[in-house]
Amino acid sequence: MAWRGPNDSRMDDKLDLTFQALADPTRRAILSMLLEDDMAVTDVAEPFEMSLAAISKHLTILTRAGLISQEKRGRVKWCKLEPDAMKAASVWMQGFGQFDPVNLDAFERFLEDVLETGREGDEREGGR
Amino acid sequence: MAWRGPNDSRMDDKLDLTFQALADPTRRAILSMLLEDDMAVTDVAEPFEMSLAAISKHLTILTRAGLISQEKRGRVKWCKLEPDAMKAASVWMQGFGQFDPVNLDAFERFLEDVLETGREGDEREGGR
DNA sequence: CCCATATTCAACCGTTTGGTTGACGATGGC
DNA sequence: GCCATCGTCAACCAAACGGTTGAATATGGG
Known part of the structure; x- marks a missing residue:
């Protein structure tokens, strides 16, 4: 990106x-x-x-x-x-938090991959 | 929290x-x-x-x-x-993405797996 | 064809927002 | 003690927001 x-x-x-x-x-x-x-x-x-x-x-x-x-x-x-748009805002906010920017790069790449392939990866358990 | x-x-x-x-x-x-x-x-x-x-x-x-x-x-x-307040909003947004910072470790393992095997893991069940 | 459903458009309304200006209260330097 | 500086307050303004209502525009079904 x-x-x-x-x-x-x-x-x-x-x-x-x-x-x-x-x-x-x-x-x-x-x-x-x-x-x-x-x-x-x-x-x-x-x-x-x-x-x-x-x-x-x-x-x-x-x-x-x-x-x-x-x-x-x-x-x-x-x-x-x-x-997508939420992701952009989220990334902007991460700049202010205690999150590791290296991991951020990784998850941006991950997201691009996910968005391109159309896969949605909802194996995420918590499910709120 | x-x-x-x-x-x-x-x-x-x-x-x-x-x-x-x-x-x-x-x-x-x-x-x-x-x-x-x-x-x-x-x-x-x-x-x-x-x-x-x-x-x-x-x-x-x-x-x-x-x-x-x-x-x-x-x-x-x-x-x-x-x-701190930004973090709360950030966490709320994470609920909409595929990205989960709380679980970054797991994500990194997953990412490595994806990148190494080129495989995408689970299949989603029903489309919308 | 006619009617019901799905959605938007247009006009309107009160409230909030983002800005201005000028006056004002506090504080520190000399 | 005076004066300059720091910051807020109060009143005002135009524009945007979030909602309403009623009419209008598809579209689908019988």
């Missing part, structure tokens, strides 16, 4: 979109729901006590941030989690 | 503050500066083309999010990075 350092303005714009998208509890809840499975817009909206239009707006914001993708099949629009 | 699951409202509030604080490029730049060293408010403000009052507000937001702390010594108020 072309890492341009913490001052790349393109990355800055991307982080703006990502963090702003994550800064709303409804949107975070939506992301959690999509972790379980892809969902139609109407189904995403169902557990929330707000209008479908409001949820539609939230989904647009998540899409622009790259956190999800939406594909229309028939008259139903399916929402799918896209962890 | 007392992990209460992704629906703990206290954590939700904390994540709100954290992500909202991170959703502004000025504030992220300030955090980057503080990564190098502790700084006085005036010195933080110096490279930015906005008023001291504006920077002061940004610093208040960062403080309420727990991302920095401020200590007044004499008439100078020193700002210090506090990576």
Whole structure:
């Protein structure tokens, strides 16, 4: 991945979109729901006590941030989690933490591999 | 750490503050500066083309999010990075990726295995 | 063809955000 | 004691945010 350092303005714009998208509890809840499975817009909206239009707006914001993708099949629009943007933000944050940057490089390579092959590696046990 | 699951409202509030604080490029730049060293408010403000009052507000937001702390010594108020809050947000995000920093050792073993054998390990069961 | 379903659009509204300016309280140096 | 410096406060502003409602635009089913 072309890492341009913490001052790349393109990355800055991307982080703006990502963090702003994550800064709303409804949107975070939506992301959690999509972790379980892809969902139609109407189904995403169902557990929330707000209008479908409001949820539609939230989904647009998540899409622009790259956190999800939406594909229309028939008259139903399916929402799918896209962890890429989250990964970028996560990597940015790691720079401030107590995590080992060497391992970071390794997991970036790992992620690229995973994302390219389309494999999702959910053998991760904790399952929250 | 007392992990209460992704629906703990206290954590939700904390994540709100954290992500909202991170959703502004000025504030992220300030955090980057503080990564190098502790700084006085005036010195933080110096490279930015906005008023001291504006920077002061940004610093208040960062403080309420727990991302920095401020200590007044004499008439100078020193700002210090506090990576703990960032770590909480980072951990939340990890739940969406294939990357698990808590389990980096296991991951490294897994990565070595993948790279050596070129094999990808488990197959996923059902597609979506 | 007609109707129900799925989703977005457009206009609107109150609140929050990110900035400004000017006045103000504290503190340290001479 | 005075003055310059450090930082915040208060009032204000435009723009963005998060929500609502009602109309509009597909699309699929009988």
